[in-house]
Amino acid sequence: MFKYDVIVVGLGHAGCEAAIAAARLGAKVLAISLNLDNIALMPCNPAVGGPAKSCLTREVDALGGIMGVAADATYMQMKMLNSSKGPAVRALRAQSDKKEYSAFVRNLLESEENIHLKQCTCTELMVENGKIIGMKDEFGLEYFAPAIVLTTGTSLDAKIWVGLQSQQFGRLGEVSAKGLSASLEKNGIKLGRLKTGTPPRVDARSIDYSKTEIQPGDEILHHFSFLPDRPVRKQYPCYLTRTTDKTKEIILANLDKSPMYSGKIHARGPRYCPSIEDKIVRFVNNPSHHIFLEPEGKSTYEIYVGGFSTSLPAPVQLEMLKTLPGLENVHVIKPAYAVEYDYVPAVQTMHSLMSKNVQGLFFGGQINGTSGYEEAAAQGLVAGINAVNYIRNQEPMILSRESSYIGTLIDDLVTKDIDEPYRMLTSRSEYRLLLRQDNADERLTEIGNKQGLVGEEQYQRFKSKMQTIDDEIERFRLTKVPATAENNAFLAKIGEHINEGIRLAELIKRPNITYDAIKELDETTKDLAYPYEIGEQVEIRLKYDGYIKRQKEQVELSSKADRIRIPDDIDYKKIQHISTETKEKLDKIRPTTLGQAARIGGVKPADIAVLSVLIESKAYRNVD
Ligand SMILES: Cc1cc2nc3c(=O)[nH]c(=O)nc-3n(C[C@H](O)[C@H](O)[C@H](O)COP(=O)(O)OP(=O)(O)OC[C@H]3O[C@@H](n4cnc5c(N)ncnc54)[C@H](O)[C@@H]3O)c2cc1C
Structure with a gap:
């Protein structure tokens, strides 16, 4: 009998993150795919990153995932997009060598002792008493595990189209996956249909x-x-x-x-x-x-x-x-x-990415209605980590909207009824000044370490980086640049002037002054010769101090609603003074917090106010 802790179905960008994360956390993993020669394939654009997606890639990296490492190891071109704009919209993009990327990731999978790779098709899920117990492949072989992560991409009952001609493919040259869609439906999971396309x-x-x-x-x-x-x-x-x-x-x-x-x-x-x-x-x-x-x-x-x-x-x-x-x-x-394919609308899924219908069944990537490698990798990582948390009876890792684009992505997926492929955009985050690609480590390394994917050495290196930034900011607050003729001669070249001595922390707030410019005015800054990332953080934190503070206050306000939990046993149909549309939406999505309820499309603020009072007074129990 084939017995594992976690089975990962599909080895695209979601599946590879899920399998490696679960294996590195000590789980025995079976990782299967329709074609093992297409592991971590980029069926569309051979590139990683770009607006918002660079943030996702760095967040995956900060949590201990592999996409950033693979992109760095296999790039053909690196470009910082929007480099002259503000830090919230700067975006790193790697043009990748598609074959090398795929080979690099396959090698990572093969170097994990805990992973068994297998080329086969998952055609049926085995579920007992509402819990996943395993799966069957196309030959009827059975594999058992208490947790399964489905990351089937564009393959489920897929059809590709070139003009009016269609073929049963999930991607050009790769078969469409048959059987699993019917098995999902048999277990009460509703499917939708999406399409995407790729150029010649x-x-x-x-x-x-x-x-x-x-x-x-x-x-x-x-x-x-x-x-x-x-x-x-x-x-x-x-x-x-x-x-x-x-x-x-x-x-x-x-x-x-x-x-x-x-x-x-x-x-x-x-x-x-x-x-x-x-x-x-x-x-x-x-x-x-x-x-x-x-x-x-x-x-x-x-x-x-x-x-x-x-x-x-x-x-x-x-x-x-x-x-x-x-x-x-x-x-x-x-x-x-x-290509058109089946997906599982993610309102049937919890923030942990576990199904609401079948315990132990997790979904990650395009199967959740998203589009894009980075979106897939981010979800795969979360699903892989939470599959292990689930089998160990540990709390799931749930990332908040204010912590990350990953948190925002998953919250959007499980809260909003999405009917077109979801792509991450900076405009999807209400906290985009805080959620930048440059500070993903500051936001998430601690969590990655707590979950067990960020090792001690990496964690200590991160702590030392944070300390250096703090010390350097403090030094900037204490150090003054004198208004000498020499300093003003340099400043004139970049359109600046000082009439009297000024602290570095004040000077760097001016639009034309960068950390590199300060090196020309202050010997110590030059001698310290810190790596680029230190100067970047010092500059961003001091220059945008006011905006960042204001956004943190906003976070504080809105996260209050996210701390108010909605009891599981609430019966929305019985609540009066709430519109029928709101009742239906709340009942369908069953939000876990008041904040999540407020973000559901079409739910009215007045209804949320009523709900808030009912929860606070526990009166929802007496609404008959
Ligand atoms: C034609 C096309 C166009 C695209 N266009 C864009 C675009 O314009 N922009 C963009 O951002 N993204 C685009 N993408 C999407 C991008 O490729 C995906 O979002 C991303 O690769 C999804 O990653 P994933 O891990 O979820 O799935 P995939 O990378 O698709 O991987 C799915 C994996 O699951 C395996 N699998 C499926 N079913 C089974 C099964 N039953 N049993 C075993 N294994 C199974 C497959 O073999 C594959 O390895 C496009 C994809 C395609 C195919």
Whole structure:
């Protein structure tokens, strides 16, 4: 009999985090996937990070996950997006070598003694008395475990579309997973249907790059992981081209051949990752749209045509591609396609990512209705940690909205009825000044250490970093720069001037003054030669002091509502003075706190006020 502590179904970005986290916490793990040669595959963009997603990646790293380390080890290009803007929107992005990324993660999985890898399909869940006890594969073999994490991505009963032709694939060349959807439904879990799409891949040798704009990587290198091992690799450029009037003309003339526009696909797609036909139709007056040409790896000529996702037929795709400057003679390696698949609306799931229906069954990644590698990794990590907490009868790790984008993502998923692929955006957080990629370690390392994934050495290194930042801020508060002619000569170059001596902590608040600029004015700052991250934190904490304080006060206010727990036995149907719509929503989602109840779409503030009084007075028990 095959017996494990945790079974992880699916080895995409969610499954790999879940399996490694559970194994490192000491659980015996079976990790299965439809095709073990596609572990941690990037079926879409070969890139990690970008706005909000860089925060997720660093949060995963701070909690002891692997995505940041893998992205640092396999990048082809690193770029800090929005580097001239405020710290809340700066975002690191790695163009990854897709094959190397996948091989690196597979190697991590294989180096975990506690993980058994297996290529098979989970076709049935075994549930007894509302608790998961195991699963069956396509050959009828049974595997037993008290906890299962499902991270099936876009594979469940999936269908891909190229134009009006469809195939039973989860991703191009990978079979659709059959059986599991029916088993989930049999156990009372409702399914929904979503769709997403990916652009064509073309041959680099057929592109005339002289007609495109080069997009190099950064000279000053940044990394995702907070760990000290920071690989320095050769960087490769990406290129930029754009759509033309001819592209638009071809798309508009062929809309009836798109499965979305002709009504063949009813599932909702990602609003924030629209297909090129969606962009042309929605922004019809835009003269052109940016198209990015991104290498898929060092050892391949395959180029990802970013921004050109489409489900139009292959011959039309070729016609469209040929209208892009530089791609007049393009050779297509893989066509663009759309995929529709089953997902489990996450309102049926708790903040721990465990099912409300079946104890011990956890969900992570695209199966919860999200889209994106980083979103998947974040949920996989939480699900893996909580699967172990569950089998050990320990409290689940629940991250609050104010602690992280991961907390925000999961709270949104389990609270809001999401009917399109959910992607993380900075605007989803009400605390985005606090939730920055640069301070993910400050927010989460302690939790990672408590959960057992951040080791003592890493934890002590983190504590020492925090101490250095505090000491340096204190020194900035005490040290004055004199108003000498030499200092003013330097300041004049950056548009600044001082009439009298000024403390460093005050001076750095000025818009043009950076920590690096202070090095030119203060010998000690230069001599200390702290690494970049120390200067960055000192600068951000002092420059944005007022804003950060105000946001912390806001957190204090709103987290009060999140501390008011709603009793499990509350019967919303019996409560008077609350609208029927609110009752239905509360009953469906069954929020655990008043704060969560208030965030449910369509729930009125007046209803929350009534609920608050009932909970406080315990009068909800006498509402008959
Ligand atoms: C065509 C396409 C377009 C996409 N476009 C975008 C985009 O534009 N933007 C974006 O951010 N993201 C996009 N994505 C999504 C991105 O790839 C996913 O969000 C991310 O990879 C999800 O990670 P995951 O771990 O949840 O699932 P996946 O990476 O899909 O991994 C799922 C894993 O589960 C395995 N599996 C499935 N069912 C079973 C089963 N029954 N038994 C055993 N193993 C099973 C599969 O083999 C696979 O290993 C796209 C994905 C696809 C396929």
